Amino acid sequence: MSKVFTAEEVAQHNTRDDLYIVYRGKVYDCSEYLDEHPGGEEVIMDCAGTDATEPFEDIGHSEDAHEILANLEVGELKGGVPAKPVVSAASSSSSDSSSLPLVALAGLILAVGAFLFLRT
Numbered sequence: 338m339s340k341v342f343t344a345e346e347v348a349q350h351n352t353r354d355d356l357y358i359v360y361r362g363k364v365y366d367c368s369e370y371l372d373e374h375p376g377g378e379e380v381i382m383d384c385a386g387t388d389a390t391e392p393f394e395d396i397g398h399s400e401d402a403h404e405i406l407a408n409l410e411v412g413e414l415k416g417g418v419p420a421k422p423v424v425s426a427a428s429s430s431s432s433d434s435s436s437l438p439l440v441a442l443a444g445l446i447l448a449v450g451a452f453l454f455l456r457t
């Protein structure tokens with residue numbers, strides 16, 4: 338059975354020689370891989386002891402990268418992966434509500450522009 342880490346435990350592994358990250362609810366020891374990382378050690382250092390799921394996915398890492406990562410697994414995070422639908426529902430609804438004023442503003446600018454244009 339794999340070891341279960343709390344977020345606090347993972348957070349303590351935040352140095353160059355002892356560096357854990359979380360990816361999708363699993364805990365990975367990246368210390369040995371730092372030197373080899375094609376994206377440089379700095380970016381992984383920035384995620385030391387934290388959940389790197391978002392930055393890791395934002396880069397669009399290859400299958401190879403995912404395989405390397407799988408070999409570095411040391412356990413899982415207590416509580417595991419947050420339920421996906423909840424996360425996506427929360428993020429999509431928040432982006433919906435934040436983009437609404439922008440749409441209204443764009444409409445307003447268009448209307449004013451059209452008004453000025455028609456007057457000339």
Ligand code: HEM
Nearest residue numbers: 367375376380381384389392393396398399401402405406
């Ligand atoms: C242990 C975890 C990681 C592994 C095994 C890993 C592996 C790799 C591999 C194999 C590549 C080469 C391109 C590819 O195959 O996709 C790469 C590129 C890259 N990685 Fe990671 N990576 C890890 C974590 C991260 C994190 C946390 C970041 C944070 C931003 C990151 C940022 C990048 C960037 C920016 C590149 C592009 C480098 C370039 O093309 O110049 N990586 N990574």
